[in-house]
Structures are given as C-alpha cells and as structure tokens.
Amino acid sequence: MSNRCYVATRKGLFTIDRGASKWSVSHAAFVGDNVTLVMHDPRSGDLLAALNHGHFGIKLHRSRDGGETWPEIAVPAYPPMPEGYVPKPHPFTGKAIDWALKLIWGLAPGGPDEPGVVWCGTMPGGLFKSNDSGDSWELNRPLWDHPKRDDWGPNGAEHPGIHSICVDPRDSRHVSIGVSTGGVWITRDGGKSWVQTGGGMRADYFPPEQMHDPNVQDVHCLVQCRDNPEMFWVQHHNGIFRSTDGAASWTEITGVKPSVFGFPVAVHPKNPNIAWFVPSTKDEKRCPTDGRVVVNRTSDGGKSFETLRRGLPQEWAYDLVYRHGLDVDESGDRLAFGSTTGSVWISEDGGDSWQGVSSNLPPVYAVRFAKD
Amino acid sequence: MATVRFTQNIQRHVACPTRDASGSTLRAVLDDYFRENEKARGYVLDEQGRVRQHMVIFIDGELVRDRDGLSDPVAPNSMIDVIQALSGGSTSQ
Numbered sequence: 001m002s003n004r005c006y007v008a009t010r011k012g013l014f015t016i017d018r019g020a021s022k023w024s025v026s027h028a029a030f031v032g033d034n035v036t037l038v039m040h041d042p043r044s045g046d047l048l049a050a051l052n053h054g055h056f057g058i059k060l061h062r063s064r065d066g067g068e069t070w071p072e073i074a075v076p077a078y079p080p081m082p083e084g085y086v087p088k089p090h091p092f093t094g095k096a097i098d099w100a101l102k103l104i105w106g107l108a109p110g111g112p113d114e115p116g117v118v119w120c121g122t123m124p125g126g127l128f129k130s131n132d133s134g135d136s137w138e139l140n141r142p143l144w145d146h147p148k149r150d151d152w153g154p155n156g157a158e159h160p161g162i163h164s165i166c167v168d169p170r171d172s173r174h175v176s177i178g179v180s181t182g183g184v185w186i187t188r189d190g191g192k193s194w195v196q197t198g199g200g201m202r203a204d205y206f207p208p209e210q211m212h213d214p215n216v217q218d219v220h221c222l223v224q225c226r227d228n229p230e231m232f233w234v235q236h237h238n239g240i241f242r243s244t245d246g247a248a249s250w251t252e253i254t255g256v257k258p259s260v261f262g263f264p265v266a267v268h269p270k271n272p273n274i275a276w277f278v279p280s281t282k283d284e285k286r287c288p289t290d291g292r293v294v295v296n297r298t299s300d301g302g303k304s305f306e307t308l309r310r311g312l313p314q315e316w317a318y319d320l321v322y323r324h325g326l327d328v329d330e331s332g333d334r335l336a337f338g339s340t341t342g343s344v345w346i347s348e349d350g351g352d353s354w355q356g357v358s359s360n361l362p363p364v365y366a367v368r369f370a371k372d
Numbered sequence: 373m374a375t376v377r378f379t380q381n382i383q384r385h386v387a388c389p390t391r392d393a394s395g396s397t398l399r400a401v402l403d404d405y406f407r408e409n410e411k412a413r414g415y416v417l418d419e420q421g422r423v424r425q426h427m428v429i430f431i432d433g434e435l436v437r438d439r440d441g442l443s444d445p446v447a448p449n450s451m452i453d454v455i456q457a458l459s460g461g462s463t464s465q
Contacts, residue, residue: 055426055456056385056415072411077419100418 002329002369005336006047006067007344008035011362013049015067016336016344023346023357027067035365037324039107042371043115046133048073050104058101062134076101076120076128076137088150097124097150097159108165111172119175121162125152127177129191140191148196148215152182155218163323164222168229176247178222178234183214184247197243200250204238221323222247223267223275226330231272235265235323237283242275242302253302258289264326266335268350273301276328276351278321278337287318295337297351311354312345319343324366338364374450376405378412381456386412388454398431399442401452416454426457 003018013035015027029035030051037050047063049070061070078099081087087096103123110117120128120137127140143149152160164178173190183198198214206216218237224247225231232243239260240253254260259279268274277296280286288294293312296305313319319339326337335351338344342361345354374395378388388409395401399421406413418424423439430436430453436444446452 053385053415055424056382057418057424059385059414075414080420100420100422 001331002334002371004370005327005346006038006040006368006370007338007361007364008038008049008366009342009362009364010034013038013067014361016346016357022355025358029067029070037104037107037366038368039109040368040370041109041118041133043109043112044133048107048118048134050107052103058104060104060134073134074136076104076122076126076139078126079139090151090153092153102159103157103161105161105163106165106177108167111167111169114172117172119165119167121165121177123157123161124159125149125161125179125182127162127191142192143185143194146194149182151215152179153216155180164219166222166224166232168224169226170229176222176224176232178219180220181216181218183217184219184222184234186247197247198250199248200252201234201236201241202238202252220263221265223265225267225272226269228272231267233265233267233275235262235277240265240277240302256296256305257307258294262321263323264321264337266326266328268328268332269330270332274299274332274350276326276335278326280320286320291316291318293317293319293339295351308351310352311356322365324368325364327367327369329369330371334369336367336369338367340364373448374401374446374452376401376452376454379455382412382415382454386415388412396446397442398429398436398444398446398452401446402442426459427454428457429454
C-alpha cells in the first residue's frame with residue numbers, strides 16, 4: 001500500500017505523506033511554478049515533473065532523491081518539418097499543427113523488462129519515447145506520420161494531444177494510448193505500427209453520420225486493469241465506456257447518476273469490474289451537480305454505480321477534477337484526488353470514506369501515488 | 373560585438389549573464405551567445421528556432437520583426453534585450 005502521493009499544481013509540486021493519524025503535506029517543490037504533471041517510476045524511483053513556464057516554454061525535471069533536488073533534463077522536441085512539407089490545415093481551425101511542444105500531457109514508465117524507457121504524450125498530438133529515463137527523447141514517427149493524425153481535433157485546449165498511455169503488463173511492446181481528440185490507438189510492436197480502435201464510442205458533438213468515427217472520439221482518460229489487461233475503462237466527453245476485449249471495441253455505460261460527464265477514471269488494479277469516476281454536471285457546466293463533490297464507483301463492471309460522498313463537501317462546492325487528478329494505489333484500497341479549487345482528498349477504504357488533506361493548495365492538475 | 377542582456381526573470385531558471393556576442397544578424401548573435409550557454413536557448417527560442425510566443429527581443433530599443441527567421445540586422449555595437457512579454461503570464465496566475 002502506498003503511503004505517499006505527489007500533487008502537481010499550478011503553483012508547485014506537493015508531497016503528501018501518511019502520518020500516524022492522517023495524511024498531510026510534507027514537502028513543496030517548484031513553489032510558484034506551473035507543474036502540469038508528475039510521474040513516479042516504480043522501477044527506478046525516479047520522479048519526473050513537467051513544468052509549463054509560459055514565457056520560457058515547457059520543461060522537464062527529474063528527481064533521484066525522493067523529490068529533494070530536481071535537475072532539469074531534456075524536453076521532448078519536435079523535429080524540423082521535412083523540406084517542402086506543407087502541413088494540412090485542420091478543418092475546424094483552418095490552422096496547421098505547429099511542430100512545437102505546447103504541453104506535456106501524459107507520462108508513463110515502460111515495462112519492467114525495459115528499464116529506462118519512458119513514454120511521453122504531448123500537445124500537439126505527439127508521442128515521445130525515451131530509452132534513458134528522460135535524458136533524451138524521440139518522436140514516434142509511425143504515429144506522427146499516420147495520415148489520420150492530421151485529422152485529430154482540438155479539444156477544450158487549442159491542440160490535439162495524447163494524455164493516456166497504458167503499457168500492457170504482459171508485453172511492454174503493447175501500448176494503448178488515449179487521444180483528445182482522436183480516439184484510442186494501439187501498438188503491439190513497441191510503436192513501429194499503430195491501429196486505431198474506438199468502435200462503439202459516440203461523439204454527440206458531430207452530426208449523426210460521423211458521430212461513431214473512431215478518429216473524432218474525445219477520450220478524456222483511458223485506463224487498463226493491471227491484473228486483467230483485456231479490461232479497459234474510458235471517461236469520454238460523452239460518457240463512460242468499457243472494453244472487455246483489449247480496447248478493440250467499446251460499450252457505453254448509461255444511466256449513471258448524477259452524471260456521466262467528467263475527466264478522470266481509475267480502475268482497480270486487481271478487479272477490472274471496480275472503477276471510480278468523479279462526475280461533473282455536463283460538458284458546458286463543469287462543476288459538481290448541486291454543489292456536492294462525489295465519487296462514483298462501480299463494482300460490477302458498470303451495471304450499477306454507488307455515489308460515494310462520506311467525507312466530501314456536500315454543499316457549495318464547485319471542485320472540478322482534471323483527467324490526471326485521480327489515482328488509485330497498487331493495492332486498490334487507497335485513492336486520492338485533487339481539484340481545481342485546491343482540495344485534495346484521500347480514501348483508505350476504496351472510496352467508502354474520504355479525508356481532506358488540504359483545501360488551500362493551488363489548482364490541482366495531477367495526483368499520483370508513489371508505487372512500489 | 374553586440375551586447376546581449378536578459379530579463380531578470382529568466383535568471384531563476386538558467387543563468388544568463390550580460391555578455392558580448394558576435395554576428396551581423398540576430399540569429400548569428402544569439403547562436404554565438406547560446407554556444408556557451410546551450411540550456412538557455414530553449415528558454416528563449418522554441419525547437420524550430422523561433423522566438424517563443426511570449427518572449428520579445430529588442431535590438432537598440434526596436435522590437436524584432438522577424439520572430440521566426442531572426443534575420444533582423446545587428447550593428448557591431450548594438451544592445452540586444454531579451455525580455456518576457458506581458459502576454460503569456462496566464463500560466464503563472
């Protein structure tokens with residue numbers, strides 16, 4: 001069970017530790033700086049922190065002493081455009097994708113058999129791989145050069161991006177990624193070739209004839225069950241979807257109260273039928289329904305949901321939880337989530353009850369447990 | 373030799389002392405400066421060598437016009453100022 005989690009916020013990276021009686025903030029790094037994502041690598045103990053300095057661009061830092069010191073490391077860089085290449089303007093925006101890093105949106109360690117491998121998803125629409133723990137990065141060209149990549153759409157942000165990276169526990173060359181907006185993509189050969197899935201998903205923001213196109217699906221978050229890797233969950237712009245066949249096809253889960261809209265999803269590492277969601281009212285009303293923060297949990301693969309609220313604010317609360325703002329530890333018992341209003345809650349009983357760690361942190365972008 | 377000065381705000385992340393650098397265009401002068409301070413390059417220019425969206429550069433008080441190509445001419449005694457724009461602060465709010 002994890003006794004530590006890291007919280008990446010708009011104004012710093014905070015460490016939260018489990019003490020004798022409660023969880024509390026024990027350390028702060030990058031205070032004042034915009035930390036958009038954090039990753040703990042269970043193979044090496046490395047921590048990676050992604051920063052967006054605005055003026056000075058996107059940076060990556062790595063700590064090898066548990067978060068005490070953070071030397072800057074290489075940042076993924078897009079290559080020069082080939083001579084004579086004219087990028088295709090996107091039909092929505094009329095603008096071509098700029099080959100320059102706008103945001104680090106996904107970080108995932110490679111498998112245990114490939115030490116040093118780290119995957120990094122970016123805006124605009126890039127998947128980078130490092131073979132040396134982040135000292136250097138290379139853009140995955142088979143995906144970047146795929147003709148369908150040109151059609152990935154902007155999401156709530158200005159650029160399409162890759163935010164979810166699931167390395168299959170059975171085979172590290174088998175990687176599944178979630179794209180907003182561009183559906184789900186799978187490689188089984190370490191990134192040499194890619195196939196798109198997403199059949200069964202539904203995009204209400206397109207005309208009926210196009211709403212089932214896998215390439216327009218706005219996947220908010222994609223997760224894979226560790227001990228049953230054929231089972232995936234997606235929190236999508238239009239609802240909740242589940243796959244029982246390795247992300248090949250998807251089934252929509254309907255009738256979820258108080259709503260099916262949200263950004264994050266976490267799946268129990270041992271039991272693929274247990275998953276957690278943090279709902280918001282709907283896409284154009286991104287706050288908890290009736291001002292009550294709740295977590296939705298299914299324990300039967302989506303047939304039914306419990307709305308968990310013990311320990312969470314049940315009046316005048318408007319916390320939004322971003323896609324990386326919810327995490328579950330390796331035991332499946334401990335969960336943590338953080339919100340745009342700077343609140344962090346932790347559960348030690350699978351979500352039955354929650355304790356508040358802070359309600360005064362900066363807006364939270366990512367919460368990640370240290371994993372053994 | 374032109375002189376290159378940097379905003380104080382960048383110094384927290386990467387030391388950029390005021391220093392002379394040679395070249396007849398902004399690109400040449402900055403390349404000369406960054407040759408001895410490679411880390412600073414990525415704080416001012418993006419990976420395609422363009423001035424970052426929310427950075428501005430002045431040559432003798434005049435705003436640089438060619439932000440992508442950095443072809444603006446530099447005189448032997450020019451003063452170059454690299455400053456963060458007022459835009460772009462939203463990620464710090």
